[in-house]
Amino acid sequence: MTGDLWTRWAERNAAAGFIDACLRGVGQIFFQNNPLCGAVLLAGLFWGAYAEGRPYVAYGALAGVVVATATARLLRADRNAVAQGLFGFNGALVGAALPTFLGPGIALGGYVVLGAAVSTVVTLAIANVVKTWRVPGSTAPFVLTAWLLLLAAYSFAGIPLAAMGPPALPPPAAPATHFAPDAAAALAILAKNVSQVYLVENVVTGALFLVAIGIGSWRCALFAVLGSAVSVAVAVAFGAKAAAIGAGLFGFSAVLTAIAVGAVFNAPSLRATLYAMLATVFTVIAQAALDTALTPVGIPTLTFPYVLAMWLFLLPKIDVVPEPHHQPVPNGVASAD
Amino acid sequence: MTGDLWTRWAERNAAAGFIDACLRGVGQIFFQNNPLCGAVLLAGLFWGAYAEGRPYVAYGALAGVVVATATARLLRADRNAVAQGLFGFNGALVGAALPTFLGPGIALGGYVVLGAAVSTVVTLAIANVVKTWRVPGSTAPFVLTAWLLLLAAYSFAGIPLAAMGPPALPPPAAPATHFAPDAAAALAILAKNVSQVYLVENVVTGALFLVAIGIGSWRCALFAVLGSAVSVAVAVAFGAKAAAIGAGLFGFSAVLTAIAVGAVFNAPSLRATLYAMLATVFTVIAQAALDTALTPVGIPTLTFPYVLAMWLFLLPKIDVVPEPHHQPVPNGVASAD
């Protein structure tokens, strides 16, 4: 009822329509095209950001979704896609990530605005590339844009670093680690895996995020919990660092992979569920791999482990046949006559 | 005769068909769709692995080709492509590579099975992407999958490292090196360049591999020898480290490039041969470049120098015209209006 009223208002009123697009944008990170879901996510985000003493993370996300959505309008992107929030979530993530890893200051504000605006350009760029194979760009624009801005901060005296780096060589061997949480701690990790998608480590936030996802789709919420649990089991089995597991850092990409591969981009089935679980296990490997690979340049993986796993598991199509490995390919410059 | 009998049996009997696909899979690394070639390669691999005291490399390759081929069946990949072994060779390479660079243990077994299964997903993913330009994915799925698993090992206490790393900064200048093998040593290097494709440094293995390739195609065997010789000459001319040249580490990618560009993916001609030699020279450059680039993250190049050279030399097509560098491209968002 209320939802219908709001939707009709948003269709008639320009300001309400813009707010609707921004709320949907916040929700699209968890694949929900639903303004109420976005509002609850935002509430969870503000709760966690204040609880952690880092309110600017929530304000950054808010600024990011507004700037990115407005930029999409200015670039005359597809009206329907803008209204669904498809240009907002990458900006929101840029806005949450920059104040997480960089120090406060005037320059940071400009950095967030610039990053969110550019994230919309990059969203269009990546969408053009990946539509060739009918896979979504998802959070790839956020990752690319934020990586560049974070790497650049090492060269800019005006952009102080905060919780990032220093660049280092990966240690030659992973130290032994001890992971023995009680039931409450284990539950907390399941929630933090979800809250870390918005770069917040907070149990209440994670719970609110699950509620928000469930408002849009109970199946998505279920796969979020499933992905969260599987990622912890796999990370523990391989001996990942207990502190990182405990902070939800091995789970946030896995949560997204589980929802994406198991409940959104494939029609639901047992087959899709098993496939999604393999993708989730692989996301934990990708998380560990990217943690290593990015150590020398001192930047975080962001959601790239998810993006990589999502692409690798959605690119296989039922009609793909590999190029034969034992006969000429057509039209090569060297085979011409 | 015997070959015909086997092929007919493999077509009727499910178990024989699966074994046939696995043997062809082992052979497809050298571009041979031939179960006898695969069997001889396997014999050479087991010989070398036992001779080096590392039998698990051969068992890993065997497990890898079985798991990868079975995964392709489960994913309902194109039946004909599965039967030709096109989903087996990347799994075999993953299975050979992981025990080469990682320490033994229970976790390693799970790692091999997981890696081989994922290699099939990645094979389908990359095949979908590169078919856009009619070039093969070849061993790219092996490289991507194994790189991620190896990088991840640095973050996992449960996966001990063996012959890999430590991560380091590349030395600021290459040390002078002295390369003066006698004729026998030079011949040994030619063979090791071939055996190293399966991560084994063994002259008998290299010779058996050449026999196996020759069973499928004398031309491919010839280009293997040619690529092997050219790579050594180029590496010596540029002053590459003698120890690496001696171990066959500057040759294995070059061998694959020479066969691929000169004898498989282009129709044979003098023109294709000269083009393949340029590609082979470039593979040695790419090998040296990737050795440098991967030093800070402590992982080996695997066959990526080959993949890069193969792609760069097969992507040029007779009908490609570069986008003009001096006039607008169509439909840009900024030129709309």
Added chain:
Amino acid sequence: MTGDLWTRWAERNAAAGFIDACLRGVGQIFFQNNPLCGAVLLAGLFWGAYAEGRPYVAYGALAGVVVATATARLLRADRNAVAQGLFGFNGALVGAALPTFLGPGIALGGYVVLGAAVSTVVTLAIANVVKTWRVPGSTAPFVLTAWLLLLAAYSFAGIPLAAMGPPALPPPAAPATHFAPDAAAALAILAKNVSQVYLVENVVTGALFLVAIGIGSWRCALFAVLGSAVSVAVAVAFGAKAAAIGAGLFGFSAVLTAIAVGAVFNAPSLRATLYAMLATVFTVIAQAALDTALTPVGIPTLTFPYVLAMWLFLLPKIDVVPEPHHQPVPNGVASAD
């Protein structure tokens, strides 16, 4: 008049035609299909190279454009594209870059010839890939080819390094910096930003380059100055290192981005100009980011900041709609059945 006479002669005489293609190749770096423009650029390049005491940079560029253009003829690339110089500019840049970063010697000569020849293969390869989305490959072939050759030099005792490296970890924070040039110094930087496109730091060269660009298109010359000025303002605002700004190292990619996005690949308009300015600002971020990212492997960014910004800002098309983030994509292997 003279131009017409030359063009007619170049069409009839093979040698003149080849020289014409090479001169146009030199000019195509600045998006000019004009032999006179190429001749003036070459004059500026030789002036600066001698003034800096590094004449081999100019001779390298000359050798590079000749080898790359000849290779394109040998590969039977599209005759019209060869005649327009579209296969020359990447070779010219390879020829200018290698002697800038590597030490003199016989091997360097072979390296330049090899690199220029391969740059033509890579030009065809990248053209094939990027034509899928109707964007130009531009200087990407130069960047890829030269990066591989430069990285390889760290592994080759026969290729001494000069002004490059050593590989290092990026400093954990950018040092405070002081930038206070007088008017003359500021003007000099504007010119050096242009001359650095050909790896030369020289005011006269920069001025001659602007004249050369203006011969082909006054609008391109205007955007070169605009991009140059904006890049300095942005780099100063973010606190980039004064020495690097002063040497033109934050401007050369930005100059190319401004011309490409504002005056060449989009039809001219206020909208395109504003879009190009955003792209130019982003190029400065990309420059700083790549400076950080490449520090551990000890190679320069070359023009990759431009290539990245140009691609990201030209890929968005008016008809691109992102794949929805909340519904299945077609034909996935896991959704089959």
